[in-house]
Amino acid sequence: MLVRTYGSAVYGINAQKITIEVDSSRGVGFYLVGLPDSAVRESFQRIDVALSTNGYKLPGKKIVVNMAPADIRKEGSAYDLPLAIGILASDERISPQLLEDYMIMGELALDGQLRPIRGALPMAINAKEEGFRGIILPSANAREAAVVKGLEVYGMDNLQQVIDFLEQRADFEPVRVDLEKEFFQNLDNYEADFSDVKGQENVKRALEIAAAGGHNVLMIGPPGSGKTMLAKRMPSILPPLTLEEALETTKIHSVAGRLGTNVSLLTRRPFRSPHHTISDVALVGGGSYPQPGEISLAHNGVLFLDELPEFKRSVLEVLRQPLEDRVITISRSKFSVEYPASFMLIAAMNPCPCGYYNHPEKECVCTPSQIRRYLNKISGPLLDRFDIHIEVIPVPFKDLSDNRQSESSRKIRQRVIAARKIQQKRFAQYPSIHYNAQMGAKLIRKFCKIDDTSQQLLRAAVERLQLSARAYDRILKVSRTIADLEQSPDIEPHHIAEAIQYRSLDKETWGNKY
Ligand SMILES: Nc1ncnc2c1ncn2[C@@H]1O[C@H](COP(=O)(O)OP(=O)(O)O)[C@@H](O)[C@H]1O
Ligand SMILES: [Mg+2]
Ligand SMILES: [Zn+2]
Structure with a gap:
């Protein structure tokens, strides 16, 4: 019979739903379609052993597994569990009743234990977006997935527990994490x-x-x-x-x-x-x-x-x-x-x-x-x-x-935060710019205007230290930050003077110095 289980594939830092269709019918052989990579193919061997050590058997039938969408790469061993469950369900060894409600992911050890997988958090986010009621994962990954609100996350130790859950033979408690509490504490x-x-x-x-x-x-x-x-x-x-x-x-x-x-x-x-x-x-x-x-x-x-x-x-x-x-x-x-x-x-x-x-x-x-x-x-x-x-x-x-x-990090951080607030305001109309270091030439001209005294100071430094035009811009950016730390709207000569000190290793300077 044809059944479906659901897994998730991680791309970059996001995940996408994978539908696993399993059909078993008369005949022999195992056929995987839908661009599964070699690790997914190997999982058939692991599933075979894991099932038999747990008292189950691969059906003596022709099993066809299709993983969709076909144009997405499915890599790794984390599909062992949804494949094993799909195979058992298609052989009518377990009830398919809950399979539409839960995303299932996990790697199987040969004894049926579940090994941790990569990307459980993006998978859980994906499960939520796709409207699943919950996600079933190896225990080790349950807490990272449980930061997703409105999703039941079940951490399982082994294949048998997952079967018991799907057969509704025992009560399982979803793992709960209070995101805000975890964060603020x-x-x-x-x-x-x-x-x-x-x-x-x-x-x-x-x-x-x-x-x-x-x-x-x-x-x-x-x-x-x-x-x-x-x-x-x-x-x-x-x-x-x-x-x-x-x-x-x-x-x-x-x-x-x-x-x-x-x-x-x-x-x-x-x-x-x-x-x-x-x-x-x-x-x-x-x-x-x-x-x-x-x-x-x-x-x-x-x-x-x-x-x-x-x-x-x-x-x-x-x-x-x-x-x-x-x-x-x-x-x-x-x-x-x-x-x-x-x-x-x-x-x-x-x-x-x-x-x-x-x-x-x-x-x-x-x-x-x-x-x-x-x-x-x-x-x-x-x-x-x-x-x-x-x-x-x-x-x-x-x-x-x-x-x-000495002074604590907390105290220093307070001054840093105050300086960042000024920068947030400054760059409010520039969505990709958050702090002074990110300013390009145009923004430097706009936000790092200096008076004649500063100008002279900077020119003298450029000559004395043979600074490049780029070093010049860097001094301006750093002086902007020094002024921000002082809550000073203008860049003053003493800000420039301090910033110049932080160019001591410029190539041109090294030559003179060493
Ligand atoms: N200013 C300092 N205050 C307190 N301990 C220091 C200081 N400077 C060095 N140390 C001690 O010397 C150790 C070696 O410093 P480390 O940071 O490894 O030096 P570096 O990375 O420059 O080789 C530190 O782990 C610390 O115990
Ligand atoms: Mg060191
Ligand atoms: Zn030396």
């Missing part, structure tokens, strides 16, 4: 706080400006100076996630299978710090079954690239486009997917190959040409993506042992 609950960082007032100031204007930062300093420690604390001074941002970030992690068991919602801004040996696919996303990369896992948060010159040049090059577009498109011959990738880039590097150039106590052993070659590893266009360069000098030991608490 855990919001801004960061473990790492700026109050742990002793001294480094100038670096903290630079990072506050960066957070306020959404500027990318390059930190340069010897090993042990606290670069990693500082970068890790960056998410804690960014404005709190909105519920919408939290959901979008959770979706990406759900699709990547990185959410973790029993997690319902990500409420903290992500901090991702991939090692410098990372491949370009792992960084920006890709693969034959496209998966989000680190830049998308960092969406709405921070991507930290430590030891920047150690990254392969090809890897850094692929970063440039998504840094501009805030989204990455992965194209395959038959389809393409998009993942959001709006993150703040923080990079760190040593000042020279030995690491101790300019160190207060240790001696640098590098020659000037070695230092120049090292710094040149970072291409001009990439360097150009950083509005703020900041040197990190190690804090002397006596200051490290000082017991006084």
